[in-house]
Amino acid sequence: MSNSKPETASVAKHMPLSQQPLVSVVIPAYNAERFVLEALRSVLDQHYEPLEILLVDDGSQDQTVALVEREVPGVRIIRQQNAGAAAARNTGLREARGDLICLLDADDGWFPGKLAAQVEHLRQHPEVGLVFHEWLVWRPERDGHYAAPERAAAQPPGLDLTCSGWIYPRLLLDCIVHTSTVMLRREVVEEIGYFETELVNGEDYNYWLRVSRKYEIHKLAAVYSYYREVAGSLTKLAKPKPENYEYRVVSEAIARWGLASPDGQSISGRDAAKRLGKLAFDYGVGHFFAGSSGLAAKAFRATLRHDPLKLKAVIFLVAIMLRIRRT
Template sequence: MYEPLVSVVIPFYSRVDWLIEATESVLAQTYKNIEIIIVNDGSPEKISEFLERYSSKITYVYQENKGAAAARNVGIKLSKGEYIAFLDADDVWMPNKLELQISMMIEKNSWWSHTNYVTFGLGKKEKIIDVSNFNGDIFPLCIISSPIATPSVVMRKCIFIDNPNIRFDETMKYGEDSMLWLQVSIKYKLLAIHQPLVKVRIRGSNSALMAYSQIKARADIWDKIKTDKIFNCKIKLSIFIKIAFCYCSVLYKLLNNLENKLDENFIEIISKFLYVFPWIIFKIEKKYLLNNRNR
């Protein structure tokens, strides 16, 4: 069986013990033609023991702290593989993840793919997230809702070679991955693999669990959509979705002004209450688009 080289990009900032778990899950893959690129995003942690243990098995690079988006972009630049797979340093892969995913991408002639995944951590019961309906032409659905887990994604490197403007947005602290999926989905159909091949660790800092982070991500995405001509000529959104995005944009500006005046936990409580309105609109619109697509 043909096994093209797969470059695995892992940005790292904290918790070396979790980085070890992530790295071991890559080394344990049944698919063996891989290179592991770890980008240290200015971590304050001591990782000399990690490097001593894995230096012969990885490509390692250090950069001043610029965020996960910048770290992933460095990994993309350094990659030599025909395919690029993303893995966060606190998540892990199932042993057959790459073998199954790469074989299905070759069989289906797919440009990019993602898989179901399992959430774990914080003492909660493991939960399987089914993303099988997020398949094929996901544009513009992915503007409204994007259940794609970054550690589940594999892409052909030629996407980045042919489109030098498609990269993780380094100006965004939250939602930079969703913005990339949006850019890619304009040109390429997505393959969804109906098997949980990734374990995504839930921690207090997960932006998907934080209302304030979601509001900021929505605000940033809306600003990008409004100013980018690539999106303007492609996107057709309902008036309700435009209102919801505008609401998030205004709301973020208000909350951002209060960030230095109020306790962080209190800001999050306010955000959860105020985010209910756009959250309902996004959920309704998502259901509407999925129902229409499945007819």
């Protein structure tokens, strides 16, 4: 069952923010004992008040909760049975008391100044429902440990105009919003609803698309967070998912809302087809090398429906036929 509501563009300005609005930070955590304290310290290092931190423990089997209770006693801990990241975020959104809400994954972190910059931007731009910012990828050293994350001392001011405004068409081409960069108004959650828990992956992408149908979204050009790349997590040899969730998210968005944003900006049908073709192709490649010939062939056929000139999809289909004949 969908958590979304009927979409119409929201053009009314939001209620003005107080000088120091309460900010709620929602951190879903599952077996996060290795990294969660670093994430929490990055929140406390914002030196912003008033601040509410909610750690939603999604049925951890390790010492995540005990560690946070001992080391950061001011955190509000909410426990639930393991239900996935989307359900944990939804629990946090329901429990959050702030006028503004931030999301932070338990293995990511923020640079100082993030909260102040986003609060000020939303205060100055009442037409904006969600503001995010640039981030960097934090990779481990060869021995597996993480050196302290670093960003350039001089950060660009203002907005990244290529990713700000009514960005629905831009989002169709790429999920340009990272969860740990987001600050949104409480009324956005009240209007849009919650993350789709039936999506194993892509629930965040789905949510940003839904927000972009009703609200302007702005991106600050400065780097204010870091995404931790866990060793081996992005390897192409990782077992692919049984469903192409990103393809599903984009294709369902196009079927529901088309290619144009509420202000009339649009991508071309050709660009949309190439986007869907690429999503199908990448999914097929993953299953091909995992040995799932049936799912791979289905994905490559979908690629050719969207992008008939994609020669590599034909080559993979031939390779699948040869593989089947040899077995």
